[in-house]
Amino acid sequence: MSQATARAHSNIALIKYWGKRAGPRNLPAVGSISVTLDGLYTDTTVVFDEALAADTAELDKKPVDTARLTPFLDLVRARAGIDTRAAIVSANNFPTGAGLASSASGFAALSLAATRAAGLALSPRELSILARQGSGSAARSVFGGFAEMHRGELDDGSDAFAESMLDPGEWPLEIVVAITDRATKSVNSSIGMSHLDQRSDYYSAWVAHSETDLSAMRDAIAARDFETVGALTExxxxxxxxxxMSTRPGLIYWNPATVAAMQAVRALREAGTPVYFTIDAGPQVKALCAPGHGEAVARALARVPGVLETRRTALGPAASVLA
Incomplete structure (x- = not known):
């Protein structure tokens, strides 16, 4: 029996990822750039145990189906040359499946814990490629601070990986998360982004303009140009x-509090506070704040009707082994 425990942090994409390339390896249709969040994380323990007849998994103290997890663990087992089944115990310190990138932190933590428990020591790039096959955004949660995920061109996925852009302390931005609904979203991201070439008239334009957006964001981050980073993020x-919304059927993840929080962020900015919003596939609003402004933004968003709680966080570290 062998085991390991790892922690990985959630991330939010500043330049968004949505859509998959054809093929079996969960390849992204576009690249993306994100920031990793210190205050939102997943802790995962993996135990390879010869006494187990099948993989088992527990998330937040509740059993979960292993239909998505066993094929992922098979990738680790094949690499390690073992066939031992595993027990997974995982916990999030934030709402699961609610648009806060729990799959990103979850599969990044699982990748690190499973490979270490299997006796493997993967490089960050190798770990990113593995994590991507569980969740596209998990490739970025392997890294701290700012990270870029490359779309890649090869069918084998070897050039579809994330890498670090800036460590957390190099530009210590703050994030305020306004949670407007703790429930699991009705349509998960994998289903929502499936077959977009057939389901949205706007998808080709999204893909065609992605590199322009990525290039502009790279330049703005390198220059520490917060106003441009924020404008590109929104x-x-x-x-x-x-x-x-253009997808058939249309996906609307927002609720009234989502819209109210977006409007509150814009009102703060018009009054002089350096803050911009972003929202992933869910109803939660994330406010990107220049250093030193997170506390004021958190107070303002807490007053928005329908905001259940706010979480203020710094940029977070790379995934790490805890035990």
Missing amino acids: MSCLKLHGLM
Whole structure:
């Protein structure tokens, strides 16, 4: 019997990922750029035990189906040359499946814990490629601070990986998360982004303009240009949700509090606070704040009707082994 425990942090994409390339390896249709969040994380323990007849999994103290997890663990087993079944015990310190990237932190933590328990020591790039096959955004949660996920061109997925852009301390931005609904979203991201070439008239434009957006964001981050980073972040967010709404059937993840929080962020900015919003596939609003402004933004968003709680966080570290 062998085991390991790892922690990985959630991330939010500033330039969004949505859509998959054809093929079996969960390849992204577009690249993406994200920030990793210190305050939102997943802890996962993997135990390879010869006494087990099948893989088992527990999330937040509840049993979960292993239909998605066993094929992923098979990738690890094949690499390690073992066939031992595993027990997975995982916990999030934030709402699961609610648009806060729990699959990103979850599969990044699982990748690190499972490979270490299997006796493997993968490089960050190798770990990113593995994590991507569980969840596209998990490739970025392998890294701390700012990370970029490359779309890649090869069918084998060897050039579809994330890498670090800036460590957390190099530009210590703050994030305020406004939670407007703790429930699991009705349509998960994998289903929502499936077959978009057939389900949205706008999908080809989304893919065609992605590299322009990524290039602009790279330049803005390198220059520490917060205003441009923020403007590009809001633009990418609204483009993403426009694409979702154009999908047949249309995806609308927002609720009234989502819209109210977006409007509150814009009102704060008009009054002089350096803050911009972004929203992933869910109803939660994330406010990107210049250093030193997170506390004021959190107070303002807490007053928005329908906001259940706010979480203020710094940029977070890379995935790490806890035990």
